[in-house]
Amino acid sequence: MVQLSRSMPWRVLPLIFMLAFPARALLAAPAELPGTAQAFLEKRCFDCHDEQTKKGNLDLTSLSTDFADRDAFARWVKVHDRLRDGEMPPKKKAQPTAPERETMLKTLSGVLSQADLQRQREQGRVPLRRLNRTEYENTIRDLFSMPGLPVKDMLPEDGRLDGFDKASASLAISSVQLRKYLEAADYVLDAAIAHQEKPMVWKEHFRRIGGLHCFSECTFPIKNGKPDMQMQKLMRPEGQPSLHLLVLQQVLKNIDSLGIITTARPSFEPEVENFSPFHSGFYRIKTSLWSFDYDKGETKAASRMQSFALTANGRLLAQLDAPSLTPKEHELVVWLNAGETLQLNPANLWNNFNTPYNYVGPGVAVDYVDVEGPLNESWPPASHRRLFGNLPLAELSFVKKYSTPPELYPRQPSDLRRKPGYRPDHTDGKEFQKYQPVWTAASSRPTQDAELLLKDFLPRAFRRPVPPEEVDVYVQIAREKLAAGEYFETAMRVAYRTALCSPDFLFLQEPPAVPSDKTSLDQYAQAARLSYFLWNSMPDEELTKLAETNRLGGELKKQVDRMLADPKSDRFVNDFLDQWLGLRDIDFTSPDVKLYPEFRLDLRDAMLAETRDFFREMLTEDLGVTNFIDSDFLMINQRLAEHYEVPGVEGYTIRRVPKPANSPRGGLLTQAAILKVTANGTTTSPVKRGAWVMDRLLGRPPQPQPPDVPAVDPDTRGLTTIREQLDKHRNSAVCASCHAKMDPPGFALESFDVIGAWRTKYRFVGEKVEYPDMRAGEDPEPGRFLGIGLKQWGYVMDGVRSGLPVDPSGTTPEGAAFHDVFEYKKLLLSDEEGLARNLVSRLILYATGAPVGFADRAQVDLILQQSRDSHFGLRTLVRQLVLNPTLFRRK
Numbered sequence: 001m002v003q004l005s006r007s008m009p010w011r012v013l014p015l016i017f018m019l020a021f022p023a024r025a026l027l028a029a030p031a032e033l034p035g036t037a038q039a040f041l042e043k044r045c046f047d048c049h050d051e052q053t054k055k056g057n058l059d060l061t062s063l064s065t066d067f068a069d070r071d072a073f074a075r076w077v078k079v080h081d082r083l084r085d086g087e088m089p090p091k092k093k094a095q096p097t098a099p100e101r102e103t104m105l106k107t108l109s110g111v112l113s114q115a116d117l118q119r120q121r122e123q124g125r126v127p128l129r130r131l132n133r134t135e136y137e138n139t140i141r142d143l144f145s146m147p148g149l150p151v152k153d154m155l156p157e158d159g160r161l162d163g164f165d166k167a168s169a170s171l172a173i174s175s176v177q178l179r180k181y182l183e184a185a186d187y188v189l190d191a192a193i194a195h196q197e198k199p200m201v202w203k204e205h206f207r208r209i210g211g212l213h214c215f216s217e218c219t220f221p222i223k224n225g226k227p228d229m230q231m232q233k234l235m236r237p238e239g240q241p242s243l244h245l246l247v248l249q250q251v252l253k254n255i256d257s258l259g260i261i262t263t264a265r266p267s268f269e270p271e272v273e274n275f276s277p278f279h280s281g282f283y284r285i286k287t288s289l290w291s292f293d294y295d296k297g298e299t300k301a302a303s304r305m306q307s308f309a310l311t312a313n314g315r316l317l318a319q320l321d322a323p324s325l326t327p328k329e330h331e332l333v334v335w336l337n338a339g340e341t342l343q344l345n346p347a348n349l350w351n352n353f354n355t356p357y358n359y360v361g362p363g364v365a366v367d368y369v370d371v372e373g374p375l376n377e378s379w380p381p382a383s384h385r386r387l388f389g390n391l392p393l394a395e396l397s398f399v400k401k402y403s404t405p406p407e408l409y410p411r412q413p414s415d416l417r418r419k420p421g422y423r424p425d426h427t428d429g430k431e432f433q434k435y436q437p438v439w440t441a442a443s444s445r446p447t448q449d450a451e452l453l454l455k456d457f458l459p460r461a462f463r464r465p466v467p468p469e470e471v472d473v474y475v476q477i478a479r480e481k482l483a484a485g486e487y488f489e490t491a492m493r494v495a496y497r498t499a500l501c502s503p504d505f506l507f508l509q510e511p512p513a514v515p516s517d518k519t520s521l522d523q524y525a526q527a528a529r530l531s532y533f534l535w536n537s538m539p540d541e542e543l544t545k546l547a548e549t550n551r552l553g554g555e556l557k558k559q560v561d562r563m564l565a566d567p568k569s570d571r572f573v574n575d576f577l578d579q580w581l582g583l584r585d586i587d588f589t590s591p592d593v594k595l596y597p598e599f600r601l602d603l604r605d606a607m608l609a610e611t612r613d614f615f616r617e618m619l620t621e622d623l624g625v626t627n628f629i630d631s632d633f634l635m636i637n638q639r640l641a642e643h644y645e646v647p648g649v650e651g652y653t654i655r656r657v658p659k660p661a662n663s664p665r666g667g668l669l670t671q672a673a674i675l676k677v678t679a680n681g682t683t684t685s686p687v688k689r690g691a692w693v694m695d696r697l698l699g700r701p702p703q704p705q706p707p708d709v710p711a712v713d714p715d716t717r718g719l720t721t722i723r724e725q726l727d728k729h730r731n732s733a734v735c736a737s738c739h740a741k742m743d744p745p746g747f748a749l750e751s752f753d754v755i756g757a758w759r760t761k762y763r764f765v766g767e768k769v770e771y772p773d774m775r776a777g778e779d780p781e782p783g784r785f786l787g788i789g790l791k792q793w794g795y796v797m798d799g800v801r802s803g804l805p806v807d808p809s810g811t812t813p814e815g816a817a818f819h820d821v822f823e824y825k826k827l828l829l830s831d832e833e834g835l836a837r838n839l840v841s842r843l844i845l846y847a848t849g850a851p852v853g854f855a856d857r858a859q860v861d862l863i864l865q866q867s868r869d870s871h872f873g874l875r876t877l878v879r880q881l882v883l884n885p886t887l888f889r890r891k
Contacts, residue, residue, distance in 0.1 A: 034107050036107055037104060040096070040104045041060055045060050045088070045089065048093075063076070065111075073115065076112060079108070080109060115854075121519065124890065124891030125850045129166075129508050131532075132165045132171060133152035134575055135537065138571060142538055143460060146280065148334075148335025149280065151184055154183060154187065158170065160579075163696075164580075164846055168850060181501045189493055191280055193383075193387060193489065194380040194393065194439070195439055195440060196439055197395070199381075203372045204275070205370050218356075219260050222259050222299075227298070257365040259364070261294055261349065271343050277336050279338055280338045281375065281376065283334060283375065285331070285342075287330050287366065287369045288327045288367035289327065291363065291364045294356075294362070295360050297357065301324050302324035304362070305321060306362060306364045307348060307639075308320045308345060309347045309601065310332075312336055317332075318330075322364050386457070387441075394440065394441075395437050395438070396437075396438040446488045447479060451475045454499075457499070458474065461500070462505060477498055478494065519890045522547075525891075530543065530556070530882060531563075533572065533882070534572045535572065536571040537568065560882050580696060581674060583611060586676055587604070592681050592754075594765050595800060598643075598757075602639055603672075607640070607671070609654050610634075610636055614635040619875050620875070623874060628669075628697065628835065629828045632659050634646065634665055635655070636649060636657060640672065644663070645758070646663070646665075664752075664758060668697070669693070670756075671756065674756075675689075675755070676754065677692075682754065684752070686743050690744065690745040694741060698828075703738055721762065721804050747810040748821045751820065752821075761803055761804065761806060762803040764801055832871070833864060833872070836864055840863055843878065847888065
């Protein structure tokens with residue numbers, strides 16, 4: 001493996017990065033299978049897996065036992081597992097006796113474990129691993145105390161292994177990626193460094209939402225709680241253009257609230273008075289909101305509580321409740337990035353083209369919006385002080401000619417730049433300079449200050465102590481620039497930029513604690529592994545102090561509990577679920593707007609919140625893994641309660657509620673987010689959902705689809721069901737074995753549609769169809785969001801029909817029959833330890849950057865044994881993983 005010298009010049013880093021990930025091979029020496037194992041293979045396996053037959057493309061007579069060959073090693077592991085699970089020999093063949101099978105498994109397990117252990121002794125479990133995009137962004141945010149800075153989208157996508165982008169084997173690096181790191185470093189330093197003597201603080205009071213004035217056919221003024229239709233006529237007489245903006249602003253001063261009877265359409269943006277901050281930072285936002293039912297000029301009590309989505313360039317900041325007729329004041333502090341547009345969007349209203357004169361339906365009202373910020377306890381901000389300490393700011397002088405003036409104005413990713421021509425005095429750096437003096441960090445002894453600043457910065461950035469000779473490499477970079485006549489700030493930027501693109505920052509360096517044991521981890525490496533597991537970021541001061549005093553090992557359990565209680569652990573919850581359950585793909589398809597008009601962004605947001613808060617509840621209360629399959633509680637809000645037809649839940653806040661009797665909900669399996677990511681925009685597929693259950697929950701991923709087998713295209717006309725179409729595959733010898741495993745869980749979940757709503761019949765768009773057996777053809781089933789339910793929301797279904805009935809029954813490969821998802825859940829609950837084993841394996845890959853190897857299986861068994869009394873409680877599993885000295889505290 002290429003060794004990365006700590007004093008290596010940064011200019012050679014591209015070559016080093018490209019050499020850092022050579023193709024690795026197992027280092028185990030060739031082995032011979034014992035005679036008993038060879039005899040077992042000849043008796044039980046060679047008749048199907050010899051050179052002539054090669055069933056499953058496997059020839060055991062010639063399969064190499066040189067375990068340095070990764071492919072050969074993996075195939076022998078597969079042989080072991082299929083024999084262990086009773087899948088081989090096939091049921092129709094003569095079966096080995098129990099002692100024969102046990103002896104063969106013990107023999108094969110021994111040689112495979114020995115080979116894997118030898119590799120780990122030579123290389124460790126985890127090869128050198130770089131930070132993935134999420135870890136890089138969080139590390140930058142914590143290093144510079146800028147918790148909302150967007151960085152990861154500037155970097156290329158990371159590779160994945162088993163759905164995870166934390167595996168070292170999938171985190172390659174290229175010259176293109178290094179160039180992106182250089183660009184990101186410049187962007188970060190631009191955002192972190194202050195160039196003003198004091199902060200520019202915005203403090204404004206908005207009486208209306210900007211962007212809506214030209215759509216007054218969908219808005220109206222409210223005075224004393226009632227629509228002011230006289231004012232509405234002044235704002236926009238029917239059939240006439242709206243008033244000039246300046247006149248309109250004067251009119252709006254005389255109203256209390258602005259009523260809205262439509263949701264956002266692509267034709268306008270509900271912006272907060274075009275507010276767009278010039279400086280990134282925390283902003284305090286206050287607003288007052290309420291809802292009503294509208295009837296041609298009269299406001300009545302709302303039939304349901306409405307809500308607003310507060311967003312910045314589409315990034316959800318909060319969902320705000322708007323109670324019926326009684327204004328509710330909201331105050332929150334959020335991070336806004338320079339150039340983002342603040343928006344307040346009615347979350348639940350439908351597109352409406354009626355005017356306030358004849359509209360009947362729900363509406364919302366905004367009393368005001370106050371914005372103040374950025375909020376800084378002191379100046380310069382913390383990000384600047386992380387780079388320049390307490391050095392004073394001095395006004396920049398252009399009298400002396402410098403070769404390269406400092407970078408004065410923030411460069412921003414293209415998606416954050418303001419609209420061309422908008423407020424040029426605050427958008428264009430050169431224009432801004434005409435009106436504002438520019439300040440920069442000043443030093444009366446630049447050489448000495450450069451050394452002091454780098455001595456402070458580098459240990460935090462590299463997450464370990466940095467020896468003087470290594471600091472001197474970066475100090476020399478700054479000195480060279482100072483000697484060339486550069487500004488102090490410019491010289492330091494070059495040194496900081498080099499550090500942010502160095503292997504010590506971009507990679508998780510894991511030096512051994514004991515020189516004689518290359519696989520041991522020192523205390524700083526253990527602290528980093530723990531922080532990147534539970535926070536997806538660098539260690540904080542407490543972890544660093546424990547590592548410095550060699551006390552971390554004795555306080556691991558305490559630290560796990562402390563870190564899980566910290567808000568930063570939301571990074572772990574969100575990111576782990578995004579990867580394990582595939583939630584990052586929730587927007588990969590969009591439900592058909594005609595078939596599923598009830599799907600809105602607020603429902604999508606609630607779906608994600610449900611799954612994340614459910615996992616958090618299990619983590620906090622240390623609930624057992626069977627809750628992932630079925631639970632006696634739900635984590636829902638009003639929007640999901642309506643979707644699931646659960647009464648008595650109001651407001652957008654997710655809360656724990658008892659699962660109603662006879663509800664199919666409870667657990668992960670029937671949550672709307674899971675059901676959406678395993679469907680497409682128009683139809684569901686038992687194959688896709690079944691494969692997801694087998695892989696993500698049970699840890700038994702099915703084989704990939706053969707390239708010569710066509711996919712099943714669902715019948716969108718509603719004439720045949722997906723089950724009827726799948727029969728062709730299930731009856732094929734090539735496909736039958738895999739479909740026997742995948743289809744049953746998929747069939748059980750057919751009771752849920754594309755967006756996770758309960759159904760007994762399929763939907764389709766078209767004319768009413770008369771089936772020969774009269775199984776379908778009527779209008780859609782009545783439900784909260786169908787028929788009358790949607791009309792109450794101001795929407796009418798158009799051309800949507802109910803099709804054939806859903807059949808959620810099936811039979812597992814073991815021969816257990818079930819009639820519906822209720823019975824299928826009970827079958828899954830019988831294998832509690834199997835569920836826990838799969839979860840632990842996923843956590844190990846996420847926490848360490850390497851999947852569970854064959855030699856690691858004994859440690860997985862140990863973790864399960866230590867967690868059995870808690871019924872494999874989620875928090876207990878996390879604790880025992882961190883406390884495991886072999887898996888977590890060694891390389």
